[in-house]
Structures are given as structure tokens and as C-alpha cells.
Amino acid sequence: MYCKMLNWANLLVFLQFINYISAEWNTRDYVRREHSLxxxxxxxxxxxxxxxxLGSTIVTSNYVRLTPDLQSKSGAIWNTVPCYTRxxxxxxxxxxxGHGxxxxxxxxxxxxxxDRMQPGEVFGSKDxxxxxxxVLDTYSNHNGAHNHQHPYISAMISNGSLHYDHDRDGTHTQVAGCEAKFRNYNHDTHLSIIxxxxTLVVSTDLDGKNAWKECFKVENVLLPTGYYFGASATTGDLSDIHDIISMRMYELDLLESQNKDEDRSQIVPSAASFEAPRERTEDSKPAMSGVKTFLWMMCVAIVIIVLVVLGIMWYQKRQETSRKRLY
Known part of the structure; x- marks a missing residue:
């Protein structure tokens, strides 16, 4: 009797293990080691x-650090194998x-x-x-008038003809975006790109709860096969530490509606919902603070007083010269 119960218990544990593996397989399919870090x-x-x-990147036993918390640093990591998964x-x-x-x-x-391993001005990579x-933009000093706060996550799809306008946080060429407070957590944060x-779906797990929260979803996105994965970061007058802990790429099964024999290597990157870059307009000048206004008015007053004094001195000297001529 005891042996039967033991066998049933072992069988139950085995079935639970199989179910766990199946669930893991169904949710993540399988990892492509050649595209993972x-x-x-x-x-x-x-x-x-x-x-x-590239650049300032350093590799430790716990993380890959793209930039230290120093000004004017840029670093990147690039996969050496092109991705042919659809x-x-x-x-x-x-x-x-960082300390800020x-x-x-x-x-x-x-x-x-x-194009991989191409340094440039767009967060350490080429424009x-x-x-x-x-793009995970943390620059807290806004580069223009926006209707969102920072940090901010956005997606840009380019066919090689679009310029990322860093002065406007790329809002003129993004296809979607969302606010995401992912900075200075004691735990690691996660990003999912499907x-x-x-269809492009970007989600985050910023609370350490092992649950994805959708950031945005964009349909009718065309991306070719044969491109490279990578990550890059940069600092300017302001700085932060940008660490990559891991990058895992999962190959997802084709849907029945997808033609497995279709050649996707020559597709031009595009998105149906993409809006053409809006005409750039200059930002309105911010109003001066009370202290700045006071200092400005004091400087103007000093200049006026100096001019008045000089004018009086010049007038008195002229009057004195006139009197000397009369005598």
C-alpha cells in the first residue's frame, strides 16, 4: 500500500514537472543562445x-556597464549574429x-x-x-514642450532617411511611447520587446513583481530579417550609470496565417501609424524667476545711475568750460 502511494506521488510530481515545462515553453517558446547575453x-x-x-563599455561578473556615472561617455554592445527569426x-x-x-x-x-558597431549621436549609435x-530617455531637463514626463520609452522605425531629433526627444519621429519610471530602483528592471x-508590443516590469505591464502596441509594423540586436547608452553634461544585466531572445512560433516560405530579408522598415516629422518650432523662452528678475532690474538701475552721473559730470564740465571762456 505504501509503495502504491509512493508511486502515485512520484507520478504526480512528474506530471506537474511536465506541465511546468509545457507552460514555460508555451509562454516563451525557446531561447536563441546566439542572440542572448x-x-x-x-x-x-x-x-x-x-x-x-564599443566605447566606455566594461564587462564585470554581474553586469555589462555601458556608461559610468561620468559626463560625455558612450558605450554599446552588439550581437555578432544576424537574426533571421520572423x-x-x-x-x-x-x-x-546614479547620484543625480x-x-x-x-x-x-x-x-x-x-548596421552594427556604428557609433553616433543617438544614444551612442548612428543616426x-x-x-x-x-529609446529609454532619462534626460530630465526637457528639450522642448511635451505632454509627457521623463523617463520616457518610445519606439522609432526608420528606413534610413529619418533623423532622430535629440533636441526634441525624438517625438517628431516616434511611432508610440509611454512614461516609465525605471531609474534608481534597488531591484533590477525589465523590458520586453515582442x-x-x-505587431510590435513593448512592456515593462519595473516593480519586481514578475508581471508585464504593456507600455504600447503598434500594428502593421514591417521589419526585415537579417538585422542585428544591440544596446547603446550615452551621457552628456548630465550622467548616469547604464547597466545591462541580461538580454534574452526567444524565437516565437509562426502563426497559421503566416507564410513560412516568405522572403523577409528585403523588406523596407516601416510602420503604418508613423506620422511624418512635424515642422520644428522654436520653444518659447521660459519666464525668469523672481531672483533673476530682481538681479536684472538692479543691473538696469545701476546702468541708468552710471549714465546719469556721467551725464551730470559732462554737463558740469561743459558749464565750467563756458565760464572760463567768458572771463
Whole structure:
């Protein structure tokens, strides 16, 4: 009797294990190791399999640091293997932190683009890119009038002809975005980027609850196969630490409606909901604070007093000269 109960218990544990594996498989499909970055990072020597590094990037046992908390730094990591998977999910575990409480920046970006290892002005990577950029902008000193707060997550899809306007936080070329307070947490934060059936879905887990919260969803997005994953970050006059803990790429199954034999390598990156860049307008000048107004008025008063004194002195000297001529 005891043996039967033990066998049934073992069978139950086995079935639960199978169900767990099936559930994990159904929710994440399977990891593509050649497109993933996980601990331990080092391979032979200082190299990391399937990944290259640029700029200020350093590799430790716990994280890949794109930038330190110093001004004017830029770093990047790039996958060495092009992705030929049509449906995929990229989960990024990251941490952005620094000493700044009110002023910090600039931010980082996750890339799926044609050209890798190309440094530039868009959060450490090149402008006029081909592909997808998910921008996590932390720059707290707004570069213009916006209807959102920072930090901010946005998506930009470019065919190589679009310019990321850093002075306007890229709002003129983004396809979607959402506010996301992902900075200075004691726990790691997560980002999910899903591209499936020509639909882009970006979600976050910022509270450490192992639950995704949708940031935005964009349909009718065309991205070709054969592009590269990467991440880059930059600091300017303001700074922050930008750490990548892991990047896991999951291959998702094709839907029945998708043609598995379709050649997607020559598709031009685009999004049906993309709005053409709006005409750039200059920001209105901010009103001066009370202290600045007082100092400005005091300077004007001093200048006026100096001019009056000089005028009186000049007039008195002229009068004195006139009297000397009379005598």
C-alpha cells in the first residue's frame, strides 16, 4: 500500500514537472543562445561569445556597464549574429542609476538594425539608421514642450532617411511611447520587446513583481530579417550609470496565417501609424524667476545711475568750460 502511494506521488510530481515545462515553453517558446547575453559573460579571455563592445563599455561578473556615472561617455554592445527569426521576443534586464536626484541623463536604446558597431549621436549609435530603436530617455531637463514626463520609452522605425531629433526627444519621429519610471530602483528592471505577426508590443516590469505591464502596441509594423540586436547608452553634461544585466531572445512560433516560405530579408522598415516629422518650432523662452528678475532690474538701475552721473559730470564740465571762456 505504501509503495502504491509512493508511486502515485512520484507520478504526480512528474506530471506537474511536465506541465511546468509545457507552460514555460508555451509562454516563451525557446531561447536563441546566439542572440542572448547572460551570466557568466566571459568566454576565453575578455571576449564574450556572440557579442562585441564599443566605447566606455566594461564587462564585470554581474553586469555589462555601458556608461559610468561620468559626463560625455558612450558605450554599446552588439550581437555578432544576424537574426533571421520572423517572430521574436527580446527580454532585457537592466538597471539605470546614479547620484543625480533632479538632473540626470541621457539614456539608452535597444536596437534591431541593419548596421552594427556604428557609433553616433543617438544614444551612442548612428543616426539615419535602418530598423527599430526602442529609446529609454532619462534626460530630465526637457528639450522642448511635451505632454509627457521623463523617463520616457518610445519606439522609432526608420528606413534610413529619418533623423532622430535629440533636441526634441525624438517625438517628431516616434511611432508610440509611454512614461516609465525605471531609474534608481534597488531591484533590477525589465523590458520586453515582442515582434510578432507584424505587431510590435513593448512592456515593462519595473516593480519586481514578475508581471508585464504593456507600455504600447503598434500594428502593421514591417521589419526585415537579417538585422542585428544591440544596446547603446550615452551621457552628456548630465550622467548616469547604464547597466545591462541580461538580454534574452526567444524565437516565437509562426502563426497559421503566416507564410513560412516568405522572403523577409528585403523588406523596407516601416510602420503604418508613423506620422511624418512635424515642422520644428522654436520653444518659447521660459519666464525668469523672481531672483533673476530682481538681479536684472538692479543691473538696469545701476546702468541708468552710471549714465546719469556721467551725464551730470559732462554737463558740469561743459558749464565750467563756458565760464572760463567768458572771463
Amino acid at each position: 547572460t551570466k557568466p559573460y566571459q568566454g576565453s579571455g575578455m571576449s564574450v561569445p556572440y557579442w562585441d563592445f 517572430n521574436w521576443e527580446l527580454q532585457v534586464q537592466f538597471k539605470v542609476h 536626484k533632479d538632473l540626470f541623463g541621457d539614456g539608452f536604446a535597444i536596437w534591431y538594425v541593419r 539615419f539608421f535602418h530598423g527599430l530603436a526602442i 515582434y510578432k505577426d507584424d
